[in-house]
Amino acid sequence: MNLSKYGLSEELLIIFDHLTDEQKIEKAIQKYPVKDVKNIFTYYELEQHPYAKKLILDKYKNSPEYLYYCAKDIIGGRWSEAEPIIMSSPEYTYLYSRIVIRGRWPEAEPTIIASPEYAYLYVRDIIKGRWPEAEPTIIKNVTYAYAYSRDIIKGRWPEAEPIIMSSSKYVYLYTLDIIKGRWPEAELAPMKDDCWWRAYKDNFNL
Numbered sequence: 001m002n003l004s005k006y007g008l009s010e011e012l013l014i015i016f017d018h019l020t021d022e023q024k025i026e027k028a029i030q031k032y033p034v035k036d037v038k039n040i041f042t043y044y045e046l047e048q049h050p051y052a053k054k055l056i057l058d059k060y061k062n063s064p065e066y067l068y069y070c071a072k073d074i075i076g077g078r079w080s081e082a083e084p085i086i087m088s089s090p091e092y093t094y095l096y097s098r099i100v101i102r103g104r105w106p107e108a109e110p111t112i113i114a115s116p117e118y119a120y121l122y123v124r125d126i127i128k129g130r131w132p133e134a135e136p137t138i139i140k141n142v143t144y145a146y147a148y149s150r151d152i153i154k155g156r157w158p159e160a161e162p163i164i165m166s167s168s169k170y171v172y173l174y175t176l177d178i179i180k181g182r183w184p185e186a187e188l189a190p191m192k193d194d195c196w197w198r199a200y201k202d203n204f205n206l
Contacts, residue, residue, distance in 0.1 A: 007039045016040065025052045029059055034066065038073045047076055057081055064089035068096050083108070090115035094122050109133075116141035120148055139163060146170045150177050161186070168193035172200050 016024050021044070028040040029052075041047045053075065060066035067082040078100060087093045087108035094112060097105040104126055112122045112134070119134040130152055138144050145160040156178055164170045164186070171189040175182065182204050190200040200206070 006043045007036070008043060012040075016044070021046060021049060022051050025049060025055055029055045034069055034073060041074055047074055053079065053081065061085060064092040068092040068100075071096065071100050087111050090118040094118040094125075097122065098125050113137055116144045120144040120152075123148070123152055135159075142167045142170050146174055146178075149174065165189050168196035172196045172203075175200065176203060 016027070019027065024040065024044055025046055028037045032040065041049075041052060046052050056070050056074070057067070060070065062085075064086045067079070067086050071077070071079040071082055071086070083096075086096050087105075088111065090111050093105065093108045097103070097108065097112075109122075112118050114137065116138050119131070119137050123129070123131045123134060123138075124147075135148070138148050139157075139160045140163070142163050145157065145163055149155070149157040149160060149164075161174075164174050166189065168190045171183065171186045175186075187200070190197040
């Protein structure tokens with residue numbers, strides 16, 4: 001058997017082969033990192049064993065990060081018992097939706113909406129269209145307000161323009177990528193930063 005496929009050694013198999021399934025699960029979770037646990041569980045076909053899920057959940061009950069990686073790499077799909085913990089983190093809620101569920105996760109969207117960054121990424125990668133409920137959050141962050149205008153609205157977003165005007169960098173980028181022309185009422189912002197004002201003037205031949 002090609003053990004390199006599983007990343008396992010002969011020495012490890014000597015230890016594990018004589019154990020019961022429950023003992024294999026306990027030893028793997030107690031002593032090995034997630035990558036090795038995945039390989040051990042795959043080799044011994046333990047990924048869906050109820051005891052494995054119980055022990056992993058007990059060990060990582062305070063870590064949305066590890067439960068996300070365990071769902072993705074060990075369980076290999078949705079893991080309902082871990083979802084309430086995963087959805088406590090905007091980052092891992094977004095990743096779980098995109099990588100594990102591969103679609104919207106309505107029950108977790110209140111967590112996503114609380115974060116401008118992950119609300120924008122959720123819209124860009126999962127919803128793929130405007131998400132009005134998240135716009136009041138996204139608009140609070142100039143980086144993601146600009147990105148939402150560029151990538152989702154694909155045009156001007158008047159409600160976001162006051163915050164975009166507060167940043168020399170994003171005034172320049174907004175005029176370059178979205179307005180595609182001068183933005184006279186916002187020009188005071190790039191004037192306050194020599195670098196961005198020079199770029200603005202060069203772009204519009206001022």
